[in-house]
Amino acid sequence: MSARDEFDARLARGGRSDRLFAALTWGAAASVALGFAWILVDLCIGGMPRLSAGFFLESPRDAGRAGGILSILVSTGLLLAVALAIAVPLGLASAIFLAESLRSGAALERVVRQSLDVLAAVPSIVFGLFGYAFFSGLLGLGSSILAGGLTLACMVLPIFVRACEQGLRAVPEELLQGAAALGLSRTATLRHVSLPNAAPAIVVGIVLGVGRALAETAALVFTAGYVDRMPRSLFDSGRALSVHVYDLSMNVAGGEASAYASALVLLAVLLVINATASLLTRRLLAQGRA
Numbered sequence: 520m521s522a523r524d525e526f527d528a529r530l531a532r533g534g535r536s537d538r539l540f541a542a543l544t545w546g547a548a549a550s551v552a553l554g555f556a557w558i559l560v561d562l563c564i565g566g567m568p569r570l571s572a573g574f575f576l577e578s579p580r581d582a583g584r585a586g587g588i589l590s591i592l593v594s595t596g597l598l599l600a601v602a603l604a605i606a607v608p609l610g611l612a613s614a615i616f617l618a619e620s621l622r623s624g625a626a627l628e629r630v631v632r633q634s635l636d637v638l639a640a641v642p643s644i645v646f647g648l649f650g651y652a653f654f655s656g657l658l659g660l661g662s663s664i665l666a667g668g669l670t671l672a673c674m675v676l677p678i679f680v681r682a683c684e685q686g687l688r689a690v691p692e693e694l695l696q697g698a699a700a701l702g703l704s705r706t707a708t709l710r711h712v713s714l715p716n717a718a719p720a721i722v723v724g725i726v727l728g729v730g731r732a733l734a735e736t737a738a739l740v741f742t743a744g745y746v747d748r749m750p751r752s753l754f755d756s757g758r759a760l761s762v763h764v765y766d767l768s769m770n771v772a773g774g775e776a777s778a779y780a781s782a783l784v785l786l787a788v789l790l791v792i793n794a795t796a797s798l799l800t801r802r803l804l805a806q807g808r809a
Contacts, residue, residue: 575587
């Protein structure tokens with residue numbers, strides 16, 4: 520076989536490999552899309568007949584079989600607000616410390632990174648037991664929205680810190696050198712250069728944290744409780760939307776329709792948050808390029 524024929528044969532084998540790889544990739548993507556579509560259709564069929572204005576404006580009645588989810592939405596919003604109010608400033612400060620203050624490869628940096636990775640992989644039930652023992656028991660918060668929100672903050676922190684850290688480390692070195700050449704202090708460089716360029720990663724970290732917090736059930740059962748009435752303060756017990764779906768589907772006979780509708784609302788909220796974050800990220804990136 521001549522060199523030309525051998526080259527043509529290798530090119531043909533390479534083309535077949537590329538086509539096979541492309542087919543497998545498209546197949547995997549289609550499987551994910553079909554799985555999501557199946558879940559969405561199932562939720563719409565089971566939950567749409569239950570949706571109405573009253574479903575969003577009334578509190579649950581008859582253990583959730585009747586009424587709506589107004590108190591559930593309020594409790595979920597308060598839990599999320601407490602979690603983000605604690606996790607975002609603390610996580611951003613930790614990410615700045617890791618990216619700006621610690622020398623790369625230092626022992627402390629490795630310890631902190633490994634700790635964050637371990638915390639991100641800890642099952643939610645472990646966080647729930649920790650929150651129950653520390654926030655609810657030791658601090659005396661009991662089953663309350665504040666205890667549940669603090670527990671969610673502990674769960675969100677590892678994800679948020681790593682996302683922010685990667686964004687800060689991805690800031691082009693030329694921009695940092697240019698800021699130093701202009702005589703900007705480290706604080707001014709962080710404020711005017713690093714943080715604006717890392718804004719898309721910060722937004723992604725917040726979205727990932729919100730997604731985990733909204734979908735959490737096990738940790739909130741131990742800390743925030745099951746009560747479905749309207750909370751009067753952060754020290755009242757409150758039922759998150761995910762816990763409401765679990766309770767209706769597992770513990771309430773005849774609650775399937777409300778469970779489907781609540782799950783559909785939860786999925787819609789997650790989709791809206793992700794779409795908003797994607798739009799905001801694109802705008803921030805476009806401003807950065809401009």
